[in-house]
Amino acid sequence: MNVPLIIFFVLAAMCVLGAVSLILQRHPIHSALSLIVVMVALAGLYLLMGAEFVAAVQIIVYGGAIMVLFVFVIMLLNAGVEERTNMSKLAGFAGIPLAVALTGFLAAAVARSADASQGPLVAGAVAPTKTLSMLLFQDFVYPFELTSFLILIAILGAIVLAQPEK
Amino acid sequence: MVPTHYFVILSAVLFGLGVIAFIFKRNIIAVFMAIELMLNAVNLAFVAFSQLWHRLDGQVFVLFVIVVAAAEAAVGLGIIILIFHNRQSLNVERIDQLKL
Numbered sequence: 001m002n003v004p005l006i007i008f009f010v011l012a013a014m015c016v017l018g019a020v021s022l023i024l025q026r027h028p029i030h031s032a033l034s035l036i037v038v039m040v041a042l043a044g045l046y047l048l049m050g051a052e053f054v055a056a057v058q059i060i061v062y063g064g065a066i067m068v069l070f071v072f073v074i075m076l077l078n079a080g081v082e083e084r085t086n087m088s089k090l091a092g093f094a095g096i097p098l099a100v101a102l103t104g105f106l107a108a109a110v111a112r113s114a115d116a117s118q119g120p121l122v123a124g125a126v127a128p129t130k131t132l133s134m135l136l137f138q139d140f141v142y143p144f145e146l147t148s149f150l151i152l153i154a155i156l157g158a159i160v161l162a163q164p165e166k
Numbered sequence: 167m168v169p170t171h172y173f174v175i176l177s178a179v180l181f182g183l184g185v186i187a188f189i190f191k192r193n194i195i196a197v198f199m200a201i202e203l204m205l206n207a208v209n210l211a212f213v214a215f216s217q218l219w220h221r222l223d224g225q226v227f228v229l230f231v232i233v234v235a236a237a238e239a240a241v242g243l244g245i246i247i248l249i250f251h252n253r254q255s256l257n258v259e260r261i262d263q264l265k266l
Binding site for chain 2: 002004005008012015016019020022023028031032035038039042045046048049050051053054057058061062065066069070073074076077079082083095096099100102103106107110111131132135136140143147150151153154155157158161162
């Protein structure tokens with residue numbers, strides 16, 4: 001057992017436990033806090049792989065901005081404990097087996113392709129942030145500009161939606 | 167070092183948990199959080215394969231996915247607030263106007 005493997009298993013356990021807790025918690029604010037645990041653990045995994053910039057963006061944008069927005073809305077709407085209703089029979093019977101089967105197929109298919117290509121990854125072999133920014137602002141400059149339009153439209157949409165009714 | 171397929175299997179497990187949360191949660195905000203969880207799982211796979219093939223395109227894609235997730239959260243939460251004002255409920259079972 002080398003040290004990166006131990007770190008991986010600790011962070012992976014945090015991820016999975018956070019996700020399970022998101023499902024089991026009845027109160028939305030507890031679900032949101034579980035999701036923050038998942039996101040911070042994922043940022044740790046990105047650092048482990050040597051993707052520092054993505055890890056920082058994960059913490060700032062996901063852990064900071066998006067989750068604060070979620071918590072804000074939960075507080076604004078004063079969302080209480082989730083009420084239990086009778087779910088449809090199809091979801092009750094087939095939901096979990098089908099989801100587990102989907103996970104299994106996904107994991108098997110993608111892990112085989114990861115195995116076939118190369119060996120273990122070397123942390124920090126690539127991904128200095130400078131190279132990433134070069135790629136983002138040269139090869140991907142048009143998609144990057146398009147995302148700014150997307151953000152603009154999203155802001156306009158949010159403003160229009162939040163307008164008080166006349 | 168950590169083999170790549172560990173990361174990929176973790177990503178698939180997180181995606182599956184996201185699907186389960188999406189199916190079983192009744193609160194519309196929690197359903198929205200399940201979507202964010204699935205997006206995060208996909209991001210993990212992107213970064214793992216990006217490191218495996220020593221190409222940074224995957225990480226650029228992760229940045230785009232994060233941008234789209236942020237835009238989606240802004241618009242989606244606006245829609246959730248509107249739904250709450252119209253129906254006084256966050257339960258997805260109550261939002262059934264399109265149901266036959």
